[in-house]
Amino acid sequence: MMEKLQMIYEGKAKQLYTCEREDALIIHYKDDATAFNGVKKAQIEHKGELNNAISTIIFNALHKHDIPTHYIETLNNRDQLCHKVKIIPLEVIIRNLIAGSMAKRLDIKEGTPAPRPIYELCYKNDDLGDPLINEDHAFALGAASEEDLATIKKLTLEINRVLIDLFDKIGIILVDFKIEFGRTLDGRIVLADEISPDTCRFWDKETRKKLDKDRFRRDLGNVEDAYQEILKRLSTLK
Numbered sequence: 373m374m375e376k377l378q379m380i381y382e383g384k385a386k387q388l389y390t391c392e393r394e395d396a397l398i399i400h401y402k403d404d405a406t407a408f409n410g411v412k413k414a415q416i417e418h419k420g421e422l423n424n425a426i427s428t429i430i431f432n433a434l435h436k437h438d439i440p441t442h443y444i445e446t447l448n449n450r451d452q453l454c455h456k457v458k459i460i461p462l463e464v465i466i467r468n469l470i471a472g473s474m475a476k477r478l479d480i481k482e483g484t485p486a487p488r489p490i491y492e493l494c495y496k497n498d499d500l501g502d503p504l505i506n507e508d509h510a511f512a513l514g515a516a517s518e519e520d521l522a523t524i525k526k527l528t529l530e531i532n533r534v535l536i537d538l539f540d541k542i543g544i545i546l547v548d549f550k551i552e553f554g555r556t557l558d559g560r561i562v563l564a565d566e567i568s569p570d571t572c573r574f575w576d577k578e579t580r581k582k583l584d585k586d587r588f589r590r591d592l593g594n595v596e597d598a599y600q601e602i603l604k605r606l607s608t609l610k
């Protein structure tokens with residue numbers, strides 16, 4: 373059994389630990405939740421366990437579709453073993469329906485369908501508030517090469533197609549999501565970080581009820597129940 377050795381990084385929702393494998397790290401999922409660039413903080417009970425279980429199912433589904441990720445295996449109810457990567461400082465967003473910051477910025481009614489998936493990049497930099505940028509900015513900032521940017525866009529659109537289908541099967545609309553990529557020690561670009569209700573907008577197909585972190589951001593209540601519901605439905609998939 374792989375053990376956590378030394379904590380090397382603590383983020384808002386997760387901790388990273390070294391382990392006996394040189395090429396891997398253990399990711400520990402916490403209950404802490406933050407929003408609005410860390411201004412709003414709370415604990416969501418069992419969130420760490422729920423996001424560990426939810427992202428495990430999603431990483432396995434992506435592997436079945438040959439999408440490369442950092443995920444190796446789930447060790448226990450809060451820890452995952454993942455390949456060590458150097459994170460590319462971009463937040464990559466896909467929007468299938470308009471919501472959140474895009475609805476606000478462009479004054480579009482939340483829930484308006486996008487005619488095709490909208491691909492967005494933000495520069496991962498807390499001091500700047502993760503500003504929206506385009507591929508030319510990303511290149512100019514040295515965040516990624518031309519080739520890496522092309523790989524990232526292609527993988528992101530593939531991930532969107534897999535996730536739309538997966539969630540459709542369990543009665544959920546994938547409104548939008550944020551992902552991150554990293555480069556492995558052997559130079560491959562892989563999906564890194566997590567995919568969970570912390571990083572996606574999930575709406576029930578019938579009722580349009582929000583089943584994601586917007587319940588926390590917008591004080592809608594029943595946050596833990598929403599995460600539980602996502603896990604319950606994903607668990608029905610074979």
Ligand code: UDP
Binds near residue numbers: 474548550573
């Ligand atoms: N998102 C995220 N982390 C962030 C910002 C956004 O995971 O720091 C996710 C968010 O959950 C949503 C998508 O990215 O699924 C698009 O978010 P948006 O730009 O609308 O920002 P928000 O309204 O969350 O500020």
